[in-house]
Amino acid sequence: MNVVVCVKQIPDPAAPSALDPVTHNLDRSGKLILDDSDSYGVEMGLQLASGDGDEVILVSMAPGGETSGLRTALAMGAARAILVSDDALSGTDSLGTAKVLAAAISRAEPDLVLTATESTDGYTGTIPAQIAELLGLPSVTFAKKIAVDGSTVRVERQTEAGFDEVECPLPAVVSVTAGVVEPRYPSFKGIMAAKSKPVDVLAVADLGIEGGQVGSAGARQEVTDVADAEAREGGEIVVDEGNGAERILAFLEELKVI
Numbered sequence: 431m432n433v434v435v436c437v438k439q440i441p442d443p444a445a446p447s448a449l450d451p452v453t454h455n456l457d458r459s460g461k462l463i464l465d466d467s468d469s470y471g472v473e474m475g476l477q478l479a480s481g482d483g484d485e486v487i488l489v490s491m492a493p494g495g496e497t498s499g500l501r502t503a504l505a506m507g508a509a510r511a512i513l514v515s516d517d518a519l520s521g522t523d524s525l526g527t528a529k530v531l532a533a534a535i536s537r538a539e540p541d542l543v544l545t546a547t548e549s550t551d552g553y554t555g556t557i558p559a560q561i562a563e564l565l566g567l568p569s570v571t572f573a574k575k576i577a578v579d580g581s582t583v584r585v586e587r588q589t590e591a592g593f594d595e596v597e598c599p600l601p602a603v604v605s606v607t608a609g610v611v612e613p614r615y616p617s618f619k620g621i622m623a624a625k626s627k628p629v630d631v632l633a634v635a636d637l638g639i640e641g642g643q644v645g646s647a648g649a650r651q652e653v654t655d656v657a658d659a660e661a662r663e664g665g666e667i668v669v670d671e672g673n674g675a676e677r678i679l680a681f682l683e684e685l686k687v688i
C-alpha cells in the first residue's frame with residue numbers, strides 16, 4: 431500500500447519570522463521545520479503501511495528547496511519524498527497550493543492520502559478537502575482512528591459529542607487530528623538513513639501546471655490586514671479567607687460551567 435502523507439515545512443514557531451509589510455505574507459526564507467501537526471499523519475502512515483512492499487511517501491511544497499522538515503519525517507521512517515519548490519510559487523494561495531500538492535500526490539499513485547486537519551502557521555484548514563476535490567477522491571476529515579481493510583478505509587471521525595464511524599473506498603484523502611497517536615522520535619539510525627533517502631525536487635512546469643494558476647498571479651485570496659492578538663487579561667486572584675471554596679463555586683456558577 432502506498433500512503434502519501436502531506437507534510438508542511440514551516441518557520442520554527444519558537445522563533446517566529448516577520449510578516450512582509452506590504453503583502454503580510456510570512457517570511458519563509460530561513461530554515462523550515464516539520465510542522466508538528468503533520469508528525470501525527472506521518473506516524474499514522476507508518477503504522478498503516480508497515481507490511482512488505484508498503485511505502486510512506488511524503489509530499490511537500492516549500493520555498494528554497496528546503497528539506498529540513500522532510501528529513502525529520504524521513505528519519506521517522508518514511509521511504510521517500512516529493513518536494514515542489516519553485517520561485518514561481520511565491521504568493522500562492524491555498525487553492526494554488528492544493529493544485530500543486532494534488533499534482534505531486536497523483537505521481538505517487540497513492541492508496542491513501544493523509545494530511546493534518548490544519549497547519550500551524552496558515553491554519554485555513556482548507557487544503558485537505560481541496561486536494562480531495564481536485565483528485566476526485568472521497569474526503570474524510572478529523573480522523574482520530576484509521577483502519578484499512580482491503581480496498582476500504584474505516585475512520586473514527588472526531589465530533590463535538592464523540593465520534594462518527596465513517597467508511598469509504600480507497601483511494602481517499604483523510605485528515606488526521608493532532609494527539610491521536612504518539613509520533614515516534616527518530617532514532618540515530620533513522621537520522622543517518624534519512625540523509626540518503628530520495629527526495630524528488632520538482633518545479634511547477636514538471637507538474638504540468640500553468641504558471642497563471644499559482645503564484646501571486648493565480649492567487650484569489652489576499653491578506654488585506656493583520657493585527658496583533660489581544661493581550662491576555664490579568665485574571666482574578668481569589669484570596670482564601672476561609673471561604674475560598676464557596677467563592678470558587680460562585681465564580682464557576684457565574685460562568686455557568688457548573
Ligand SMILES: Cc1cc2nc3c(=O)[nH]c(=O)nc-3n(C[C@H](O)[C@H](O)[C@H](O)COP(=O)(O)OP(=O)(O)OC[C@H]3O[C@@H](n4cnc5c(N)ncnc54)[C@H](O)[C@@H]3O)c2cc1C
Pocket residue numbers: 436437438439455458465467468489490491492493519520521522523524525527531544545546547548549550551552553554555556557558649651652653
Ligand atoms: C495571498 C496569499 C499569499 C501567500 N503567499 C505565500 C508565499 O509566498 N509563500 C508561502 O509559503 N505561503 C504563502 N501563503 C500561504 C499558503 O498559501 C498557505 O500556507 C497554504 O495555502 C496552505 O494553507 P494552510 O497552511 O492554511 O493549510 P491548511 O489547510 O491549514 O493545511 C492542512 C494540511 O494540509 C497540508 N498542507 C498544507 N500546506 C502544505 C504544504 N505547503 N506542503 C505540504 N502539505 C501541506 C498539511 O498536512 C496541513 O497540515 C499565502 C497565502 C495567501 C492567502
